[in-house]
Amino acid sequence: MDEELGDLTESDFILPPIKYEYLDHTADVQLHAWGDSLKEAFEQCGMAMFAYMTEMAYVQIREVHTIEANADDMIGLLYHFLDELLFLFSAEPFLICKKLVITEFNTEEFRIVCKCYGEEFKIGTHPQGTEVKAITYSAMQIIDEPKDHKFEVFVIIDI
Amino acid sequence: MDEELGDLTESDFILPPIKYEYLDHTADVQLHAWGDSLKEAFEQCGMAMFAYMTEMAYVQIREVHTIEANADDMIGLLYHFLDELLFLFSAEPFLICKKLVITEFNTEEFRIVCKCYGEEFKIGTHPQGTEVKAITYSAMQIIDEPKDHKFEVFVIIDI
Numbered sequence: 073m074d075e076e077l078g079d080l081t082e083s084d085f086i087l088p089p090i091k092y093e094y095l096d097h098t099a100d101v102q103l104h105a106w107g108d109s110l111k112e113a114f115e116q117c118g119m120a121m122f123a124y125m126t127e128m129a130y131v132q133i134r135e136v137h138t139i140e141a142n143a144d145d146m147i148g149l150l151y152h153f154l155d156e157l158l159f160l161f162s163a164e165p166f167l168i169c170k171k172l173v174i175t176e177f178n179t180e181e182f183r184i185v186c187k188c189y190g191e192e193f194k195i196g197t198h199p200q201g202t203e204v205k206a207i208t209y210s211a212m213q214i215i216d217e218p219k220d221h222k223f224e225v226f227v228i229i230d231i
Numbered sequence: 232m233d234e235e236l237g238d239l240t241e242s243d244f245i246l247p248p249i250k251y252e253y254l255d256h257t258a259d260v261q262l263h264a265w266g267d268s269l270k271e272a273f274e275q276c277g278m279a280m281f282a283y284m285t286e287m288a289y290v291q292i293r294e295v296h297t298i299e300a301n302a303d304d305m306i307g308l309l310y311h312f313l314d315e316l317l318f319l320f321s322a323e324p325f326l327i328c329k330k331l332v333i334t335e336f337n338t339e340e341f342r343i344v345c346k347c348y349g350e351e352f353k354i355g356t357h358p359q360g361t362e363v364k365a366i367t368y369s370a371m372q373i374i375d376e377p378k379d380h381k382f383e384v385f386v387i388i389d390i
Contacts, residue, residue: 079295080292080295080348084292084295084330084348085292087329087330088271088274088275088278088330090275090278091264091265091266091271091272091275092262092263092264092265092275092276092278092279092282093263093264093279094260094261094262094263094279094283095260095261095262095263095385096261098258098259099257099258099259100257100258101253101254102253102254102255103251103253103254104251104252104253104254105250105251105252106250106251107250112247112250113250115247116247116249116250116251117251119247119249119251120251120252120253123251124253133239133243133244136238136239136243170246171243171246171247189239189243226254
């Protein structure tokens with residue numbers, strides 16, 4: 073199917089006008105977090121999300137807020153836990169969390185209460201990292217294997 | 232749910248170790264192309280894809296290759312057309328196309344034959360743009376409305 077350069081005629085070199093554009097760009101990143109317990113893996117996952125949004129070195133602990141999450145199963149609980157955290161950041165108080173401490177981790181009634189330590193996000197003080205648009209259920213995984221001492225979560229977030 | 236700073240104790244400021252990481256990142260971009268005919272919109276869509284891969288100003292027309300695409304419907308035809316073009320780039324001759332001319336655009340038997348003008352991609356000569364990993368069927372749209380003189384295509388590519 074190849075043709076030699078000699079076969080190209082003058083008109084072959086005339087270029088067409090541009091009639092295209094590039095539209096909105098979506099992306100995601102997968103968070104992988106672990107701990108000595110599933111509770112710790114959840115806390116770490118939440119902190120991973122916040123660390124993606126800004127440089128954590130610029131964030132100080134000045135306030136503490138409490139969030140609650142409820143669901144019908146563990147996957148749903150992880151989703152709603154992260155979604156509540158994201159809401160803390162997306163609406164007032166626009167909190168960036170540097171530290172999360174889950175005070176109630178009920179894996180039977182699927183309920184989490186969590187203390188969120190951090191400070192209000194302020195442009196100028198805090199570098200803007202990547203905006204997290206949404207938590208997704210896509211390929212979400214919870215590894216809860218106490219025998220092997222394996223407690224891990226995988227969550228894909230839209231950015 | 233807010234608590235005052237005064238409620239924070241010394242231990243509240245102790246930070247946990249980091250037990251998380253960020254895993255592979257995927258992204259996509261939507262190509263939107265149009266023309267005075269559906270054939271031209273297809274050609275433009277193919278050129279949009281190549282223009283995403285490198286700076287077109289550095290590409291010259293030195294060779295011409297011919298590709299063929301066949302499918303069972305128009306959506307499939309658009310997919311296979313772009314996939315054939317991507318293959319031109321991904322395997323020998325590693326062709327970057329600056330200009331595409333569809334010489335057969337059969338919308339009844341769903342067949343395209345296309346002349347692809349460009350040159351072999353060479354690192355050093357051509358800036359590396361974004362790698363296109365795959366064409367997708369996701370939200371693919373073909374607008375073919377001769378009455379309103381509207382000929383457009385929308386294609387999401389994985390990058």
